[in-house]
Amino acid sequence: MPSPGSVLRALLTRWRSYKYRFVPWVALNLARNRRTLRYVTSGGRDKVAADAEVCSSLVAFFKALFTSDISHQRELLDLLPASTRAMYPAPDASEQVVDVMYKCLGFSIDRRPSSLDAAGTGVFVSKGLVPKGALVSMYPGAVYQCHEPIFFQSIGNPFIFRCLDGILIDGNDRGISKSVYRSCSGRDRLGPLEMCDCTWLTSAPRNPLAVGQYVNNCSNERAANVCYQEFDVPPSFPVELRQYIPNVRYSHDVDGPLRCVVLVALRDIRCGEELFSNYFTLVQ
Numbered sequence: 328m329p330s331p332g333s334v335l336r337a338l339l340t341r342w343r344s345y346k347y348r349f350v351p352w353v354a355l356n357l358a359r360n361r362r363t364l365r366y367v368t369s370g371g372r373d374k375v376a377a378d379a380e381v382c383s384s385l386v387a388f389f390k391a392l393f394t395s396d397i398s399h400q401r402e403l404l405d406l407l408p409a410s411t412r413a414m415y416p417a418p419d420a421s422e423q424v425v426d427v428m429y430k431c432l433g434f435s436i437d438r439r440p441s442s443l444d445a446a447g448t449g450v451f452v453s454k455g456l457v458p459k460g461a462l463v464s465m466y467p468g469a470v471y472q473c474h475e476p477i478f479f480q481s482i483g484n485p486f487i488f489r490c491l492d493g494i495l496i497d498g499n500d501r502g503i504s505k506s507v508y509r510s511c512s513g514r515d516r517l518g519p520l521e522m523c524d525c526t527w528l529t530s531a532p533r534n535p536l537a538v539g540q541y542v543n544n545c546s547n548e549r550a551a552n553v554c555y556q557e558f559d560v561p562p563s564f565p566v567e568l569r570q571y572i573p574n575v576r577y578s579h580d581v582d583g584p585l586r587c588v589v590l591v592a593l594r595d596i597r598c599g600e601e602l603f604s605n606y607f608t609l610v611q
């Protein structure tokens with residue numbers, strides 16, 4: 328018969344292998360949703376779309392957003408080399424960000440009351456079709472390294488997302504989380520050069536992908552149609568497009584690339600469908 332110590336050790340080992348994306352939700356709902364567990368291999372190989380594909384989708388979409396807003400970008404453009412300025416011709420007419428999204432990506436998404444009872448707000452495909460493998464949304468928020476203090480921000484906060492390597496992203500658009508994000512964003516700004524986007528904290532984000540924190544969890548009845556994927560912004564990412572990145576580092580003195588999380592479609596998703604991700608990931 329195994330000793331209580333060895334049973335406890337086995338339980339702890341299994342618990343540590345869960346990459347619980349949202350801690351309180353997992354603790355309360357794991358038993359009810361066991362069939363929805365997602366199994367991935369360790370070592371960061373949980374990628375449905377290659378990093379290069381994610382990067383080029385983001386750059387193409389952010390360029391389209393930048394071009395459509397060119398009249399407000401003059402001050403910034405004047406600081407950039409002529410070769411960069413030439414990449415952004417004036418558009419024929421100004422467009423709403425949802426129209427830019429539809430034209431560039433072939434779909435648009437928005438937030439609405441969830442199709443599930445008592446699940447609050449969800450994210451839906453509002454126009455077009457999301458093809459399998461497409462980048463469909465981004466998870467906004469302040470990025471905390473494993474050792475950084477997040478205790479007060481995390482109290483009663485269902486928006487703390489845990490990356491596979493333990494980095495945390497606080498996607499709450501209210502309260503102390505909102506103030507922390509705004510203050511980090513102001514700290515990193517270089518004159519007219521914004522290093523991240525703050526408008527996801529409002530009801531009208533200038534990057535309409537940045538609503539991934541409102542994607543609800545799948546269930547035994549509603550299968551996941553999107554999955555989370557970590558994406559580190561490479562140093563070569565165009566400086567004028569960083570203003571659309573909905574993430575900022577909590578500490579300014581952290582080396583290495585900025586961590587983002589994107590949501591990628593697991594199948595074709597039609598207009599009117601709600602997005603469902605998987606909050607439970609078991610790393611093998």
Ligand SMILES: C[S@@+](CC[C@H](N)C(=O)[O-])C[C@H]1O[C@@H](n2cnc3c(N)ncnc32)[C@H](O)[C@@H]1O
Pocket residue numbers: 349352441443444445446447448449485486540541542543544545546
């Ligand atoms: C990251 S938030 C998602 C956005 C949330 N729907 C809202 O309106 O704030 C996670 C919270 O959404 C709710 N939620 C997510 N998936 C759900 C589901 N399948 N059924 C019921 N509630 C859900 C839970 O309250 C959970 O703590």
